[in-house]
Amino acid sequence: MRTAPQPAIEGDFALPDVFPLESGGTLRGARLRYAIYGKINAAADNVVLVCHALSGSALVAEWWPAIFSLPGVIDPDHDAVLGVNILGSCYGSTGPASIDPATGRPYGNRFPLVEIRDIVRSQALLLDFLGIARLKSAVGASIGGMQVLEWAIQFPSRVARATAIAVAPLNAMGLGLNHLQRQAIMLDPEWRDGNYAPDRQPQRGLALARALAVCSYKSEALFEERFGRKPDRSGEDPWTGNGRFDVAGYLDHQGEKFYSRFDANSYLAITRMMDLFDPARGFVSALQAWQRVEAAVTLVGISSDWLFPPGDVVALSEAMRAAGARCSYRELVSDHGHDAFLAEPELLIEVLRGGEKTG
Ligand SMILES: CC(=O)SCCNC(=O)CCNC(=O)[C@H](O)C(C)(C)COP(=O)(O)OP(=O)(O)OC[C@H]1O[C@@H](n2cnc3c(N)ncnc32)[C@H](O)[C@@H]1OP(=O)(O)O
Numbered sequence: 396m397r398t399a400p401q402p403a404i405e406g407d408f409a410l411p412d413v414f415p416l417e418s419g420g421t422l423r424g425a426r427l428r429y430a431i432y433g434k435i436n437a438a439a440d441n442v443v444l445v446c447h448a449l450s451g452s453a454l455v456a457e458w459w460p461a462i463f464s465l466p467g468v469i470d471p472d473h474d475a476v477l478g479v480n481i482l483g484s485c486y487g488s489t490g491p492a493s494i495d496p497a498t499g500r501p502y503g504n505r506f507p508l509v510e511i512r513d514i515v516r517s518q519a520l521l522l523d524f525l526g527i528a529r530l531k532s533a534v535g536a537s538i539g540g541m542q543v544l545e546w547a548i549q550f551p552s553r554v555a556r557a558t559a560i561a562v563a564p565l566n567a568m569g570l571g572l573n574h575l576q577r578q579a580i581m582l583d584p585e586w587r588d589g590n591y592a593p594d595r596q597p598q599r600g601l602a603l604a605r606a607l608a609v610c611s612y613k614s615e616a617l618f619e620e621r622f623g624r625k626p627d628r629s630g631e632d633p634w635t636g637n638g639r640f641d642v643a644g645y646l647d648h649q650g651e652k653f654y655s656r657f658d659a660n661s662y663l664a665i666t667r668m669m670d671l672f673d674p675a676r677g678f679v680s681a682l683q684a685w686q687r688v689e690a691a692v693t694l695v696g697i698s699s700d701w702l703f704p705p706g707d708v709v710a711l712s713e714a715m716r717a718a719g720a721r722c723s724y725r726e727l728v729s730d731h732g733h734d735a736f737l738a739e740p741e742l743l744i745e746v747l748r749g750g751e752k753t754g
């Protein structure tokens with residue numbers, strides 16, 4: 396399992412016919428797409444659950460190949476890796492583009508509100524089906540990290556080690572940015588109240604949403620180093636007509652790449668679940684939530700992340716420790732911003748090996 400592994404198994408798991416949601420709604424006939432890399436052993440005690448971020452999929456080797464080398468998270472010679480596409484996404488699990496059994500048409504904007512807690516509960520049912528009583532480890536970044544933290548709270552006896560990277564409840568700036576991204580999609584006339592045909596996406600809105608998000612995934616220092624005030628590499632002149640600067644060409648390119656691989660209603664659904672993530676919800680206090688945690692937790696903050704600032708991750712680790720949870724904090728020092736966990740895998744490996752600041 397050392398380089399670019401292929402999944403040994405790719406499957407679809409049928410959730411119970413009626414899957415109740417935190418929001419009070421239900422999903423009927425929902426399915427989860429999953430992939431398993433390596434072999435689950437006879438005791439099923441070698442499974443590492445990899446939870447994906449906004450635009451990932453069950454095929455973890457495609458978007459996060461570094462996962463197979465993370466020290467303290469995975470033993471590449473003996474462990475099996477499980478990737479599960481989240482409900483609401485567009486990579487195989489039930490989402491807004493899936494057929495609503497009640498109408499025979501895609502859910503569109505009728506797709507119910509799904510929360511991170513629902514995601515984790517759906518994954519726990521998959522684990523039951525696969526015969527996995529307890530995860531050796533759960534790991535994820537961003538929305539993947541939200542899932543890892545919910546796992547540690549909701550199913551404390553089912554996860555031995557939890558590694559959550561670049562994550563905390565979204566702060567006001569993050570909530571504002573997500574709101575603007577959704578507005579960009581919903582103001583595109585092609586969105587049609589969420590009932591667009593599969594081949595008629597609100598491309599401009601989705602591209603703008605992604606471009607806005609990409610700004611929050613990078614850092615000022617990275618943009619200065621990469622683009623500065625250079626004119627666009629295509630030769631456009633920003634001083635005449637609508638010529639762009641290089642950074643604008645980059646953001647437009649990111650937006651265009653995105654609408655060819657992602658669904659606008661999934662984007663709305665997943666950014667909403669990102670907004671709503673609050674591990675303390677339903678508990679008397681955050682302390683009560685963190686007191687449930689039995690796993691050994693590692694939180695990783697990224698020095699230049701302004702979507703999930705490292706200070707917010709430090710505060711989370713302090714809250715967990717105050718509640719008696721075993722939690723250590725490490726910091727990945729990088730100019731790559733929030734996306735450093737994807738863009739600088741060798742640094743992430745180094746940090747988890749213990750080479751960077753800890754607390
Ligand atoms: C199931 C799935 O498919 S999940 C898909 C995989 N998921 C992901 O990739 C996650 C989303 N991706 C990312 O977040 C990023 O690509 C990362 C973090 C992995 C890498 O980030 P970076 O190293 O900064 O590269 P980034 O993708 O931002 O930029 C490079 C791209 O911008 C292009 N580019 C840069 N400047 C410009 C410009 N001025 N004009 C046009 N294009 C530009 C490059 O040519 C390159 O294009 P390409 O990706 O089409 O080859």
Ligand SMILES: N[C@@H](CCO)C(=O)O
Pocket residue numbers: 448449450451536537538612734
């Ligand atoms: N850039 C990543 C991380 C977002 O948190 C993604 O698109 O999934």
